[in-house]
Amino acid sequence: MSEFKEAPEGPTTGLNATPADSAAHDLEPAGEVQQLQADLEQVRAEAKENLDRFLRARAEAENARKRAEADVLAAHKYGLERFAAEIVTVRDSLERARTVELPADSNPAVQKMHEGLDLTLKLMDSVFQKFGLTLVDPQGQKFDPERHQAISMVPSAEIPPNHVVNVVQKGYLLNERLLRPAMVVVAQAGPAAPPAGQT
Template sequence: MSQYKEGPAAEENAAPAPQADTPHDLEPGTEIQQLQAELEKFRAESGENLDRFLRAKAEVENVRKRGEVDVSTARKYAIERFAAEIVAVRDSLELARMVELPKDTNPAVQKMHEGLDLTLKLLDSTFEKFGLTVVDPQGQKFNPEHHQAISMVDSAEVLPNHVVTVVQKGFLLNDRLLRPAMVVVARGATNPKDPAAQA
């Protein structure tokens, strides 16, 4: 007979007895329904994810296009502030050029006058390269988008609502108004004896 008794510890160390296979909790029909429900759930989630992806892709494309437009606009109108200042210089040169010189003027003064012509031509050529164009509407129909009327006068020579005098030329920068032309506009001659004018 053995001196040692098997105590409760020996029972704990013993391997557990194999359990019999447990049957599935669900019937085969119920399990198929559950799998189909899960499949539909995953399909719906994948559809939502695809929709989110397509929206994000479209948003990125829109941001890219807006960025391209912004960069293009910035390049096109980058000189706007500079151009607004330099047109005043052109105005001064043009005013100086309009001074009539007597025939017996000093040759040095005549050379300066010719220099003004050349400077204006060079300035206009530079303006053209950078998309800056002069608005000189003498005799044209008044256009409130490009002209600013400073007064109206009666005129028999100029049609009503047409420019009689250009006080200050305007400028466009790549088809955007930089400065409106300051103009005097014809009101049109009114004849009180004319029945059409009274109507």
């Protein structure tokens, strides 16, 4: 007989390894994978939130830029509004002075003054045109509450109802925006004609 004992037959998993140790060793990588997946999901959620914040901040910055551009454009376009509202009253006064009828035998100096008023009005109109001021003279036009202010209504057989009979004060637009409405008298429907055969 030999002094050595024969090793037991069968598969061996390692020195002094038991089946329980082997199972525990296999579970550790699975737990790490789950932890890594959870960390990955958290990082993805944070990345999505950060991207959302970035996109909102960029949109807000773009909106602020557009608002600033619109404000600058409006300031350029309508910056003359207060000045224009005052200068149109000067034009009204010049126009009223020009409408005074002169007798044929009037002083030549007065006639020259009328010519000067005509030239001044033409010069003002060219300046108004250059800066986007447009005259609103709606004589005979349909009443437009967006651009006209009715101060009274009168019956009229010649002018259709809701049309301007008389312009008391002309209006103005500044770059197509109403600066001052035209003050107008509006036609209303005349009395109805009596039915035939009645007097």
